[in-house]
Amino acid sequence: MAEQAETLRRTPLSKNRVLRAAVTLADETGIESLSMRNLAQDLGVVPMALYKHVANKDELLDGMIDMVVGEINPPVPDADWKRVTRERILSAREVLLRHPWAAIAIESRNEATPALLGHLNSMVGTLREGGFSTDLAHHVMHAMGSRMLGFSQELFDASRRAGRSGSAEPDPPAAFPAEAAAQFPHLAAIATAAAHDDTSVVGRGCDDQFEFEFALDLLLDGIERLRQQGWTSSRPPS
Numbered sequence: 001m002a003e004q005a006e007t008l009r010r011t012p013l014s015k016n017r018v019l020r021a022a023v024t025l026a027d028e029t030g031i032e033s034l035s036m037r038n039l040a041q042d043l044g045v046v047p048m049a050l051y052k053h054v055a056n057k058d059e060l061l062d063g064m065i066d067m068v069v070g071e072i073n074p075p076v077p078d079a080d081w082k083r084v085t086r087e088r089i090l091s092a093r094e095v096l097l098r099h100p101w102a103a104i105a106i107e108s109r110n111e112a113t114p115a116l117l118g119h120l121n122s123m124v125g126t127l128r129e130g131g132f133s134t135d136l137a138h139h140v141m142h143a144m145g146s147r148m149l150g151f152s153q154e155l156f157d158a159s160r161r162a163g164r165s166g167s168a169e170p171d172p173p174a175a176f177p178a179e180a181a182a183q184f185p186h187l188a189a190i191a192t193a194a195a196h197d198d199t200s201v202v203g204r205g206c207d208d209q210f211e212f213e214f215a216l217d218l219l220l221d222g223i224e225r226l227r228q229q230g231w232t233s234s235r236p237p238s
Contacts, residue, residue, distance in 0.1 A: 013045060015053040019063045023099065026064065031101035036060070061105055066115035068102045071095045072150070075122055081130025082220050085123065089216060092119075092150025093209075103151040116149070123148050135233050140223050147216055 011017065021043050026034050036057060040047040054060045073091035078084045096102050106116070120141070127137040146152055181188035 013043065013049060013053060015063065018043070018050055018053045019060070019067050022060055022064050023067055026101045026105075027099055031105055062109065062113045065102065065105055065109070066113045068095060068099050069113070069115040069119050069149075071098075072119060075126055079130075081126050081132070082224055084126050084130075086216065086220060088123065088126075089144075089147055089150060090213070092148070093212060094150070096150040103146070103149075106149060107146075120148060130227070132227055133230075133232065136223075136226060136231055139233060143223070144219060147212075147219070152212060152215065 018039070022034060022039055025039055025042055036047050036050055039060075040050055043050075050060075054063060072095050073088060075084055075088060112120070124137050124141065127140060128134070132140065141148065
């Protein structure tokens with residue numbers, strides 16, 4: 001193992017090697033701790049050596065995002081747009097679960113990277129080939145939002161909003177304060193329901209994967225109905 005590590009460290013740098021090392025480092029320590037200095041240390045080079053391959057940290061992050069997006073399964077020829085879309089979204093989710101920092105990085109960028117644009121373009125292509133008008137496809141992309149990239153913004157998960165890495169086991173739901181429960185009874189009911197029993201349809205606890213697929217299937221079923229109805233955003237004059 002030591003010899004393999006030493007051989008790897010002596011391998012000439014390339015942009016691909018820099019990006020792969022950066023992805024691995026972010027997977028292991030989180031995106032917040034990634035810097036050109038500790039990446040260079042991990043590669044066994046001086047920081048200035050990295051700048052021959054990436055101009056700055058922004059370019060590094062863009063390259064890392066594109067490398068991760070490249071792991072998403074490509075579309076397969078299939079007349080069923082819903083099956084193709086579902087499988088690709090769940091593939092994207094698997095990828096982002098392997099790289100939990102990626103969603104944060106994607107949201108932090110002001111512009112979409114080339115691989116992201118390619119992924120979204122192919123998703124729209126699947127819709128168009130499935131019989132969607134350009135108008136409906138446009139609104140579907142808005143409705144699906146970040147699910148097209150394999151993640152959703154969790155409304156009730158403060159740790160995700162703060163960008164912290166999640167633990168292997170979710171924290172138990174916190175007790176809803178009595179005063180807040182009286183003022184916000186519906187939210188209190190949701191908080192209580194988070195601790196599902198063994199006989200629950202959802203299962204024990206709030207299962208992220210279940211919730212993701214549940215919402216995804218609701219959206220896909222509704223979108224299919226709109227496609228069949230020939231839905232359009234234009235409205236007749238009142």
